[in-house]
Amino acid sequence: MSLLDVDGLTVEFPTRRGVLRALDRVSFSIAPGEVLGVVGESGAGKSLTGAAIIGLLEPPGRIAAGQIRLEGGRIDNLSPDRMRRVRGKQVGAIFQDPLTTLNPLYSVGRQLTETMQAHLPLSGPEARRRAVRWLEDVGIPAAAQRIDAYPHEFSGGMRQRVVIALALCAEPRLVIADEPTTALDVSIQAQVIALLKRLTRERGLSVMLVTHDMGVIAEAADRIAVMYAGRVIEIGAVADVVRNPSHPYTVGLMGSIPSLDVRVERLRQIDGAMPRLNAIPPGCPFNPRCPQVFDRCQVERPDLMPARQTEAACWLFDPAPAHG
Amino acid sequence: MAEGRIVLEAIEASRSFDVSRPWLQRMVAREGRRVLRAVDAVSFAVTVGRTLSLVGESGCGKSTVGRLAVGLYEPSGGEIRFEGQSLSTARAQPALRRRMNMIFQDPYASLNPRWRVSDIVAEPIRAFRLLSGRDVQDRVGQLLTQVGLSPRDGEKYPHEFSGGQRQRVSIARALSSEPEFLVCDEPTSALDVSVQAQILNLMRDLQARMQITYLFISHNLAVVRHMSDLLGVMYLGRIVEYGPGESIFAAPRHPYTRLLLDAIPDLGMAGSTRARTPVGGEVPSPINPPSGCTFHPRCPLANARCRAEVPKHTRDGDVLAACHAVEEGRGAG
Ligand SMILES: Nc1ncnc2c1ncn2[C@@H]1O[C@H](COP(=O)(O)OP(=O)(O)OP(=O)(O)O)[C@@H](O)[C@H]1O
Ligand SMILES: Nc1ncnc2c1ncn2[C@@H]1O[C@H](COP(=O)(O)OP(=O)(O)OP(=O)(O)O)[C@@H](O)[C@H]1O
Ligand code: SF4
Ligand code: SF4
Ligand SMILES: [Mg+2]
Ligand SMILES: [Mg+2]
Numbered sequence: 001m002s003l004l005d006v007d008g009l010t011v012e013f014p015t016r017r018g019v020l021r022a023l024d025r026v027s028f029s030i031a032p033g034e035v036l037g038v039v040g041e042s043g044a045g046k047s048l049t050g051a052a053i054i055g056l057l058e059p060p061g062r063i064a065a066g067q068i069r070l071e072g073g074r075i076d077n078l079s080p081d082r083m084r085r086v087r088g089k090q091v092g093a094i095f096q097d098p099l100t101t102l103n104p105l106y107s108v109g110r111q112l113t114e115t116m117q118a119h120l121p122l123s124g125p126e127a128r129r130r131a132v133r134w135l136e137d138v139g140i141p142a143a144a145q146r147i148d149a150y151p152h153e154f155s156g157g158m159r160q161r162v163v164i165a166l167a168l169c170a171e172p173r174l175v176i177a178d179e180p181t182t183a184l185d186v187s188i189q190a191q192v193i194a195l196l197k198r199l200t201r202e203r204g205l206s207v208m209l210v211t212h213d214m215g216v217i218a219e220a221a222d223r224i225a226v227m228y229a230g231r232v233i234e235i236g237a238v239a240d241v242v243r244n245p246s247h248p249y250t251v252g253l254m255g256s257i258p259s260l261d262v263r264v265e266r267l268r269q270i271d272g273a274m275p276r277l278n279a280i281p282p283g284c285p286f287n288p289r290c291p292q293v294f295d296r297c298q299v300e301r302p303d304l305m306p307a308r309q310t311e312a313a314c315w316l317f318d319p320a321p322a323h324g
Numbered sequence: 325m326a327e328g329r330i331v332l333e334a335i336e337a338s339r340s341f342d343v344s345r346p347w348l349q350r351m352v353a354r355e356g357r358r359v360l361r362a363v364d365a366v367s368f369a370v371t372v373g374r375t376l377s378l379v380g381e382s383g384c385g386k387s388t389v390g391r392l393a394v395g396l397y398e399p400s401g402g403e404i405r406f407e408g409q410s411l412s413t414a415r416a417q418p419a420l421r422r423r424m425n426m427i428f429q430d431p432y433a434s435l436n437p438r439w440r441v442s443d444i445v446a447e448p449i450r451a452f453r454l455l456s457g458r459d460v461q462d463r464v465g466q467l468l469t470q471v472g473l474s475p476r477d478g479e480k481y482p483h484e485f486s487g488g489q490r491q492r493v494s495i496a497r498a499l500s501s502e503p504e505f506l507v508c509d510e511p512t513s514a515l516d517v518s519v520q521a522q523i524l525n526l527m528r529d530l531q532a533r534m535q536i537t538y539l540f541i542s543h544n545l546a547v548v549r550h551m552s553d554l555l556g557v558m559y560l561g562r563i564v565e566y567g568p569g570e571s572i573f574a575a576p577r578h579p580y581t582r583l584l585l586d587a588i589p590d591l592g593m594a595g596s597t598r599a600r601t602p603v604g605g606e607v608p609s610p611i612n613p614p615s616g617c618t619f620h621p622r623c624p625l626a627n628a629r630c631r632a633e634v635p636k637h638t639r640d641g642d643v644l645a646a647c648h649a650v651e652e653g654r655g656a657g
Contacts, residue, residue, distance in 0.1 A: 042488025042516045157382035179487070182513055188382065190587055212488075212516045213544075215588065256521035258546040260588060263570070266528070267521035267550065273472040 001072065002029035003206045004053070004174055008066035009076075011045075011052055011230075013277075015060075020277040022048055024230045025066065027304075030174065033204040035196070037211065037221030037238065039253070041274045044227040046210045050176040052076070053208070054093050055083040070174070089119040092167035094177040101163045102151040108135070108162050109147035112169050119170040134165040139191045157188060164192060168199065178210045189213075193220045214257050218242055226250050229274055229285035236310025246307035247314045248290045284315065292316060328371030329407070331505055331537040332393055336402035338561075339363040339388050343611065360611050362388040364561035365402060370554065373535040377548045377569065379584065380558035381607050386541045387429055389558075390507040393539050394426045406505070422452045425503035427495055429510045429541075434494050435482040441468070441493050442478030448501035467496040472522055488515045495523060499530070507539045512547065524551060545588055549573050557581045560610055560618045567643030577645040579623050617648065625649040 011023035023045045030036045038046050051057050053068055055078065068076040075086055087093065095101055103111060112131035116122055122130070128147070135143035138161040140154075151159055160180070167175055177196070181189040197220060199205040209221060217224060217238065224241040226234040226249065234247040245251045252270035272289040281287055284297040296315050307317035344350060344357040363385045370376040378386045391397045392404055395415040404411040406420065414420045425448070428434040435444055445464045449455055455463055465475030471492040482490055491514040498506060508527070512520040524547065530536055542548050548555065552569035557578060565578040576582045608614050608621060617635050620626040629648050637644040638651045 040516060042492075042514070042519050043486040044516075047486060179514075212514070212520070214517060253516070253518050256518045258517075258521070258524070258544075258550040260546040260549060260573075263549055266525050269521040269525055270518045273474070276474055276476070 003032045003034075003071060004030040004208075005069040006049070006053065006066070007069070009049065009052060009063065009068065010065040011048055011057065011061055012064040013061050018278065021064075021280075022061070022230050022277055023052070025303075026227075026230070026232050027066075028225050028232055028235060030206045030208060032173070032206055033200045034223065035200060035207040035209055035221045037209050037217040037224040038227060039210075039212065039214070039217060039224060040227030040233075041229075041249075041253075042212075043274060045230045046227055047178050049227070050093070050178050050208060050210060054087050054091050054176055055080075056087075056093070088115060088170050088172065090173050092170065092172035092175045094164055094167045094175065094180045101166065102159060104151050107148045107150055108154070111162075112147075112166060115166055116169050130169065131165075134169050135162070137195055138162070138165045139188055140165075161188065161192070164195075168195075168205075171203065172205070174206045174208070176208045176210075179212070180209070181211065181213065181216055189216065196220060214242070214254075226253065229280055230277070231285065231313065232304065233286070233314070234307075234310055234312040235304065240309035244309055246310050246317060247286075247312040248292050248316075249286050250312070252289075284313070328373065330369045330405075331372050331407060332539065333369040333405040333408075334366050334389070334393070334402070335405070336365045336367055337363060337389075337392055337399045337404055338365050338401035339385075339392055339397055340400045358611055361561050361613070362610065363392065363399075366556075366558075366561075366563050367402075368554070368556055368563065368566060370537050370539065372537055373531060374553040375531070375538040375540050375551050376554040376556060377540040377542065377552035378556045378558055378563075379541075379543065379545060379548055381584075382543075383607055383610070384558040385561040385610075386558055387509050390426060390509050390539060390541055394424045394505075394507050395421075396426070418452065422448075422454075422501050423503055424505040424507075425498045425501055426507040427498040427509060427511045435490060437482050439481070440478065441480055441482065441485075444482075444493060445478070445497045445500050448497065452501055454501065463500070464496075467500055468493075470499070470526060471496045472519055488519060491515060492519070492523070502534075503536065504534070505537045505539075507541070509541045510543070511540075513542065513544065520547070527551070545585065557584070560607065560613055562618070562646065564619070564647070565643065565645045566637070567641075571641060571643050577640055577643055577650045578647050579625050579649065580619050583622075617646075625654070 007027050009023055009026040010021065013020040013022055026049055040046060052063055063076055067074055070090060109131050112134060113127040116127045116130060132143045132147055135147060140146060140158060140161055154162065164180055181192055193216060196207055200207060211217060221238045223236060224238050225232050228249050234241060234245065234250045241250060242254060245254050255268045258267055270289055275281060275285060283299050284302055287293045287297045302313045302315050304311040304313050305317055307314065339362050341360045341362055342357060343360045366389060368376060378389060380386060392399055395411045398412065406414040442464050445467055446460050449460055449463060464478055468475055468477055473489065473492055495511060512523055515523060540551050549569060555569040555572050556563045557565040557580065559580050565572060565581045572581060576585055614621055616632045617630045620630040635646045635648045637646045640650060
């Protein structure tokens with residue numbers, strides 16, 4: 001059974017100019033011990049998906065339809081109090097903006113021990129020992145000496161590592177990691193990824209890993225979901241999506257990665273921009289930019305369907321083309 | 325590389341920060357002042373229409389060099405020159421100030437949350453009186469379109485955008501004053517690869533068309549390779565390897581550059597169990613840097629001389645490297 005099931009998740013923002021649908025029937029699941037990489041156009045809804053799962057959508061944003069289930073039980077309709085308990089104990093979160101997670105008034109050690117003791121039966125000294133170990137695990141040098149330091153005494157990259165330790169220390173089953181390594185250079189990045197991989201192996205931790213760094217995805221993820229304009233448009237095993245993408249957007253995305261081995265005059269790019277939320281075209285949302293667009297794409301919306309090795313939301317893969 | 329007029333030049337530029345604790349606490353603990361050397365005697369020169377990139381681990385001083393280069397920090401030693409003039413004199417002239425700008429690393433902190441995006445982007449245009457009336461709004465719409473947003477996004481406030489969309493707003497703002505020299509501090513790390521490709525292509529098109537000179541900072545080495553003419557590899561405030569990007573990527577000389585290149589994840593890893601080589605050890609504290617070559621605690625080639633003597637830059641082909649092993653010709657390859 002999967003650990004997390006997201007089923008038809010739809011998120012809307014009511015505004016003066018009408019309702020904006022930012023997520024539109026997003027569905028995927030994550031198995032125990034699995035890392036699901038989430039990639040896609042900036043503004044596609046990756047962070048919103050993460051926020052909806054951990055119950056931290058900012059008003060006026062709201063879940064308009066769909067379900068989120070953790071180990072079979074719904075978590076999208078819990079009271080704020082019960083959701084707070086799920087967060088931390090069952091689901092940990094690493095946000096895109098590290099500064100919002102840390103409390104500037106408390107030492108790093110206090111934040112770690114309090115988080116652990118809120119969820120695990122630990123004595124004070126044991127919690128402190130573990131806090132030091134977590135800091136070492138995320139690559140903070142001289143952790144035992146720095147445990148009583150305050151967040152502002154750490155550099156940006158070090159603060160991000162503390163946030164990662166904080167998300168993991170209560171031993172949740174699932175971690176939502178939104179760009180956890182973007183602020184980190186390659187050497188620390190390698191260490192953080194190795195830690196996440198170890199926890200998936202040893203403790204069956206599941207991870208939803210949002211990142212723009214395809215190298216990180218290739219190294220860390222088991223499967224990838226590709227998002228575009230609030231929808232999942234392709235999903236599959238990491239090697240298949242990276243090497244053999246089916247959806248024309250994914251093909252364009254993989255083609256625009258700069259290579260370390262060859263230097264080209266111009267990077268390949270997908271021309272145009274993702275549609276604004278209030279101007280998503282009918283049919284396939286990628287149709288204004290798609291090199292393979294045909295009549296049906298302008299009128300009917302494709303859902304995920306089997307496409308070569310992956311699943312893709314694209315009419316090119318419909319075995320029974322519509323008539324007329 | 326000697327071609328072209330030099331736009332920006334750093335001559336042994338340094339920048340220190342006083343990170344002492346408050347006076348009373350220092351007295352109680354009987355400690356002296358503590359100074360952090362964020363940038364230590366850095367020299368480089370960028371010619372017109374070219375790109376110098378800086379790479380190196382977090383905390384090595386890249387952003388500090390960027391701020392020195394546009395005059396947001398005064399050097400505590402050495403000098404920065406813009407078109408041959410000392411930057412402190414150049415900055416006093418509004419006409420020269422307009423010609424340089426910076427895209428900041430943190431898209432969250434660098435946009436005023438209470439301003440509409442159109443006002444944020446228009447601010448340099450108004451401040452330097454480049455356009456007036458309706459022309460301002462037209463220009464703003466054009467800039468937003470160039471970075472892949474829509475002119476109508478100008479009505480919104482920063483919090484209504486995703487992380488990457490906010491970064492595009494700050495790029496549009498930096499371009500709005502039509503700078504000739506632009507410091508780009510991690511301009512695309514918040515962007516997905518397709519938007520990144522658009523922005524990098526745009527930056528290179530503008531460079532070709534308007535001869536813009538870039539100081540480009542990124543920890544994504546593939547992006548750096550794509551963008552740079554010149555490359556500077558920084559470690560603990562110093563440039564340890566400097567030269568044409570292509571020469572350094574083809575044959576890195578300095579042991580640190582080699583470790584950095586080995587630590588990059590790549591797409592070939594998809595679905596495989598191969599692990600990349602992490603750079604061993606940690607960046608030491610810049611308050612108390614190691615003796616001699618500051619890289620020696622992590623360097624596989626370190627010896628007694630490295631622990632005692634600071635390596636000077638030596639030339640190997642068109643590349644400068646600060647390393648005893650390179651100078652002595654041992655351990656290359
Ligand atoms: N408070 C809000 N009001 C209106 N629209 C919003 C609000 N917050 C987010 N959005 C919109 O929702 C969409 C999805 O945003 P989200 O932050 O999930 O993108 P993302 O995929 O994480 O992008 P990035 O890669 O740039 O971080 C964006 O188009 C954004 O403009
Ligand atoms: N205003 C300041 N006061 C005190 N120390 C500072 C200040 N600005 C930078 N530093 C220190 O100077 C060093 C270099 O910082 P800088 O921001 O230039 O690094 P960076 O190479 O840009 O790192 P990153 O890749 O994390 O952005 C760090 O040790 C940092 O803590
Ligand atoms: S459905 Fe049509 S427009 Fe959409 S991606 Fe497929 S071919 Fe392109
Ligand atoms: S000088 Fe010595 S320690 Fe420094 S990089 Fe060269 S070999 Fe290594
Ligand atoms: Mg996001
Ligand atoms: Mg920086």
